[in-house]
Amino acid sequence: xxxxxxxxxxxxxxxxxxxxxxxxxxxxxxxxxxxxxxxxxxxxxxxxxxxxxxxxxxxxxxxxxxxxxxxxxxxxxxxxxxxxxxxxxxxxxxxxxxxxxxxxxxxxxxxxxxxxxxxxxxxxxxxxxxxxxxxxxxxxxxxxxxxxxxxxxxxxxxxxxxxxxxxxxxxxxxxxxxxxxxxxxxxxxxxxxxxxxxxxxxxxxxxxxxxxxxxxxxxxxxxxxxxxxxxxxxxxxxxxxxxxxxxxxxxxxxxxxxxxxxxxxxxxxxxxxxxxxxxxxxxxxxxxxxxxxxxxx
Amino acid sequence: xxxxxxxxxxxxxxxxxxxxxxxxxxxxxxxxxxxxxxxxxxxxxxxxxxxxxxxxxxxxxxxxxxxxxxxxxxxxxxxxxxxxxxxxxxxxxxxxxxxxxxxxxxxxxxxxxxxxxxxxxxxxxxxxxxxxxxxxxxxxxxxxxxxxxxxxxxxxxxxxxxxxxxxxxxxxxxxxxxxxxxxxxxxxxxxxxxxxxxxxxxxxxxxxxxxxxxxxxxxxxxxxxxxxxxxxxxxxxxxxxxxxxxxxxxxxxxxxxxxxxxxxxxxxxxxxxxxxxxxxxxxxxxx
Amino acid sequence: xxxxxxxxxxxxxxxxxxxxxxxxxxxxxxxxxxxxxxxxxxxxxxxxxxxxxxxxxxxxxxxxxxxxxxxxxxxxxxxxxxxxxxxxxxxxxxxxxxxxxxxxxxxxxxxxxxxxxxxxxxxxxxxxxxxxxxxxxxxxxxxxxxxxxxxxxxxxxxxxxxxxxxxxxxxxxxxxxxxxxxxxxxxxxxxxxxxxxxxxxxxxxxxxxxxxxxxxxxxxxxxxxxxxxxxxxxxxxxxxxxxxxxxxxxxxxxxxxxxxxxxxxxxxxxxxxxxxxxxxxxxxxxxxxxxxxxxxxxxxxxxxxxxxxxxxxxxxxxxxxxxxxxxxxxxxxxxxxxxxxxxxxxxxxxxxxxxxxxxxx
Numbered sequence: 001x002x003x004x005x006x007x008x009x010x011x012x013x014x015x016x017x018x019x020x021x022x023x024x025x026x027x028x029x030x031x032x033x034x035x036x037x038x039x040x041x042x043x044x045x046x047x048x049x050x051x052x053x054x055x056x057x058x059x060x061x062x063x064x065x066x067x068x069x070x071x072x073x074x075x076x077x078x079x080x081x082x083x084x085x086x087x088x089x090x091x092x093x094x095x096x097x098x099x100x101x102x103x104x105x106x107x108x109x110x111x112x113x114x115x116x117x118x119x120x121x122x123x124x125x126x127x128x129x130x131x132x133x134x135x136x137x138x139x140x141x142x143x144x145x146x147x148x149x150x151x152x153x154x155x156x157x158x159x160x161x162x163x164x165x166x167x168x169x170x171x172x173x174x175x176x177x178x179x180x181x182x183x184x185x186x187x188x189x190x191x192x193x194x195x196x197x198x199x200x201x202x203x204x205x206x207x208x209x210x211x212x213x214x215x216x217x218x219x220x221x222x223x224x225x226x227x228x229x230x231x232x233x234x235x236x237x238x239x240x241x242x243x244x245x246x247x248x249x250x251x252x253x254x255x256x257x258x259x260x261x262x263x264x265x266x267x268x269x270x271x272x273x274x275x276x277x278x279x280x281x282x283x284x285x286x287x288x289x290x291x292x293x294x295x296x297x
Numbered sequence: 298x299x300x301x302x303x304x305x306x307x308x309x310x311x312x313x314x315x316x317x318x319x320x321x322x323x324x325x326x327x328x329x330x331x332x333x334x335x336x337x338x339x340x341x342x343x344x345x346x347x348x349x350x351x352x353x354x355x356x357x358x359x360x361x362x363x364x365x366x367x368x369x370x371x372x373x374x375x376x377x378x379x380x381x382x383x384x385x386x387x388x389x390x391x392x393x394x395x396x397x398x399x400x401x402x403x404x405x406x407x408x409x410x411x412x413x414x415x416x417x418x419x420x421x422x423x424x425x426x427x428x429x430x431x432x433x434x435x436x437x438x439x440x441x442x443x444x445x446x447x448x449x450x451x452x453x454x455x456x457x458x459x460x461x462x463x464x465x466x467x468x469x470x471x472x473x474x475x476x477x478x479x480x481x482x483x484x485x486x487x488x489x490x491x492x493x494x495x496x497x498x499x500x501x502x503x504x505x506x507x508x509x510x511x512x513x514x515x516x517x518x519x520x521x522x523x524x525x526x527x528x529x530x531x532x533x534x535x536x537x538x539x540x541x542x543x544x545x546x547x548x549x550x551x552x553x554x555x556x557x558x559x560x561x562x563x564x565x566x567x568x569x570x571x572x573x574x575x576x577x578x579x580x581x582x583x584x
Numbered sequence: 585x586x587x588x589x590x591x592x593x594x595x596x597x598x599x600x601x602x603x604x605x606x607x608x609x610x611x612x613x614x615x616x617x618x619x620x621x622x623x624x625x626x627x628x629x630x631x632x633x634x635x636x637x638x639x640x641x642x643x644x645x646x647x648x649x650x651x652x653x654x655x656x657x658x659x660x661x662x663x664x665x666x667x668x669x670x671x672x673x674x675x676x677x678x679x680x681x682x683x684x685x686x687x688x689x690x691x692x693x694x695x696x697x698x699x700x701x702x703x704x705x706x707x708x709x710x711x712x713x714x715x716x717x718x719x720x721x722x723x724x725x726x727x728x729x730x731x732x733x734x735x736x737x738x739x740x741x742x743x744x745x746x747x748x749x750x751x752x753x754x755x756x757x758x759x760x761x762x763x764x765x766x767x768x769x770x771x772x773x774x775x776x777x778x779x780x781x782x783x784x785x786x787x788x789x790x791x792x793x794x795x796x797x798x799x800x801x802x803x804x805x806x807x808x809x810x811x812x813x814x815x816x817x818x819x820x821x822x823x824x825x826x827x828x829x830x831x832x833x834x835x836x837x838x839x840x841x842x843x844x845x846x847x848x849x850x851x852x853x854x855x856x857x858x859x860x861x862x863x864x865x866x867x868x869x870x871x872x873x874x875x876x877x878x879x880x881x882x883x884x885x886x887x888x889x890x891x892x893x894x895x896x897x898x899x900x901x902x903x904x905x906x907x908x909x910x911x912x913x914x915x916x917x918x919x920x921x922x923x924x925x926x927x928x929x930x931x932x933x934x935x936x937x938x939x940x941x942x943x944x945x
Contacts, residue, residue, distance in 0.1 A: 010402075125548060131342055226425030227519075
């Protein structure tokens with residue numbers, strides 16, 4: 001006798017649903033609850049004291065929190081935009097290359113294999129004020145002073161952005177290149193026959209065609225946008241004097257260093273919403289671009 | 298401005314060539330510098346003014362980090378390496394199995410709430426590691442699985458599933474559904490049709506999804522840094538921090554460890570680069 | 585070999601019926617073609633026989649057994665798909681032998697039967713190639729070979745020729761017919777191309793909107809279409825139509841005022857005052873001076889729009905009764921557009937359809 005409690009697709013998806021529920025969903029519910037308590041790791045009984053939204057209120061009045069939040073938002077926006085532009089440029093360059101395209105593509109994938117923690121270390125090493133490659137090179141070219149790349153607030157953010165952009169531009173470049181190589185020749189040739197300049201062709205034919213690919217790249221990137229934590233953690237750990245603090249380093253500090261779990265969880269929730277916002281935004285764009293391209297692919 | 302067409306073309310060609318060269322240098326130099334430094338003695342790394350032409354290349358840093366003598370500032374790299382390998386491999390295999398089932402369901406069936414579920418999986422992936430680590434830390438502490446391989450494997454399976462499902466969904470969609478039907482008419486059970494026809498055709502794609510998952514686990518830091526404590530489960534990315542103490546950093550040792558981390562990743566990525574891009578774009582664009 | 589019987593077969597997707605309870609009996613070794621416009625339910629019917637679609641109602645019998653709940657593998661049918669569905673990772677030989685391997689036949693047996701199928705279809709030189717290295721026609725042959733190695737009870741073809749170019753399609757059509765004459769297995773063949781249906785079928789089943797409209801031999805359907813739809817669907821070029829009313833003493837008055845004289849038996853059959861659609865095939869018209877047809881003839885005049893010379897004959901298009909008609913002109917001469925021609929209508933082979941029910945009268 002055949003009894004169907006569950007349809008085949010549900011049955012097939014069940015293990016995935018269970019694991020994700022156990023490792024992500026349930027803990028998130030727990031952290032949501034914790035964010036309404038003054039829970040400190042050192043005092044377990046505090047887990048059961050309900051304090052309502054006091055953690056959130058405290059955050060909203062905290063200058064450092066707002067500074068970190070804003071910094072995170074700005075850093076992400078700059079990083080994503082620069083990565084996309086550089087990625088587009090790189091993809092176009094490689095696409096135009098007549099010979100050695102395979103080798104170029106392989107090199108282009110290079111940074112993707114670097115774990116963010118390695119990227120952070122690598123640039124910490126390069127931007128180190130005494131032994132770093134950058135200062136060494138500048139000094140060899142005759143510069144007298146020592147530039148404090150990772151100590152000065154603005155320079156440190158610049159260094160962090162450099163590391164972040166170095167590590168993620170290739171995601172854009174590779175996906176956009178895949179798009180460039182998949183463009184059918186007919187519309188391009190039709191545009192040429194219709195009298196478009198190379199720039200017009202790029203602007204009106206190539207670019208719209210690439211949009212879905214850019215949004216895939218954006219969506220993929222926004223999935224693990226919080227990887228920036230690894231980079232910052234090893235490069236400056238939010239310092240000096242919390243001037244490169246991002247939301248995520250702040251969470252880690254108040255959760256594990258100060259053992260202030262309730263507050264950290266409240267912050268974590270805000271960071272989760274930020275991530276979801278980014279992903280959702282690009283996912284929607286991707287869907288729209290896909291509809292726009294219609295059956296063209 | 299009477300530049301002839303031909304001159305301009307040559308000029309443009311040179312610009313492109315220089316641009317490509319600069320971009321490739323920017324990509325390669327940081328990594329190469331690390332590799333180079335891992336073979337240089339500390340005196341040379343720290344030298345002032347900088348020594349540009351390496352005078353002395355050796356394996357001292359590698360020897361030091363693998364040596365068992367704690368006096369040398371040795372780090373238990375070997376056990377970190379083992380932990381990383383065990384955790385990444387196991388979690389990848391499990392994620393592949395579960396991801397294959399899920400990806401197949403998304404590729405072959407239409408059911409209610411399919412898009413919502415897909416989006417839900419994706420959103421679960423967006424939760425920042427550090428944010429997720431807080432409640433997991435509490436749960437794991439209560440369950441007593443902090444600082445165990447099992448705990449990390451479980452996390453990485455969950456972390457890798459959404460993306461694995463996305464990729465595998467795309468690869469199964471490239472296999473025409475008619476092949477499954479042809480196989481069933483040829484006498485296969487649905488199970489046989491899957492393993493004899495659909496799986497062989499999607500397997501290179503599935504392998505690349507696996508390597509992608511492996512790399513994610515291999516490289517993950519935010520969760521591992523909080524949920525591993527000792528040589529029992531600490532992974533290489535966490536181990537990297539062992540080289541930094543309050544005031545000094547063992548640059549040479551870190552570079553050597555970095556090289557050890559990057560080599561497997563390099564090899565694996567080169568193997569799958571083609572499928573990976575195909576999978577990402579296919580799954581994303583064709584929907 | 586087996587008979588196939590459909591009894592009140594229904595296919596439902598949610599609240600929508602796509603096949604509305606059809607009945608059909610297919611005999612041993614018969615070549616039956618299901619034909620109709622896209623969306624008429626012909627492919628769905630075929631896939632229900634194959635077991636690829638669940639049957640929502642009624643029964644499908646292969647031989648004496650009801651197969652409704654049998655999975656495809658237990659029905660002993662084989663199928664040629666529109667896109668061939670060859671296994672891309674297997675060689676031609678492996679593709680051919682796959683079903684036998686699954687059935688755990690002995691190696692010798694597999695080799696023997698694969699060789700036999702390869703010989704029938706002339707695949708000898710291609711055995712070690714992968715499907716990707718084959719041309720469209722070769723793939724088509726392999727797909728058929730895969731179907732015949734199993735010695736199935738029934739062959740199912742799902743628009744197998746629609747991906748081939750015109751020339752190859754004609755050639756493969758002949759091969760399919762020869763193949764059937766050789767293996768004499770029951771064939772159910774789905775197509776939207778009426779020429780394929782006419783040339784291949786022992787019996788044609790015309791479907792529309794999930795219903796069977798008419799079943800019959802090609803000749804029967806061509807000469808006695810059940811209704812206007814069948815009349816328009818079968819035959820090339822399509823039947824010429826004009827509206828009219830049957831008057832007294834066997835006169836047919838058309839909308840443009842022309843009066844034609846019906847053949848006596850038809851005049852007796854159709855009651856006076858019936859509003860009808862007149863259907864005339866191109867073959868039943870002759871341009872004055874270019875061939876003679878029948879003994880009951882009415883004559884009409886019309887202005888030529890266009891001629892399409894085909895060599896030994898020309899297709900002549902002209903405006904008549906508010907629509908464009910076409911006829912064949914043998915021993916063609918040049919006709920200028922706009923020239924008025926005189927045409928003879930063979931009144932014995934015209935068709936009259938009731939204007940409201942569209943049934944043939």
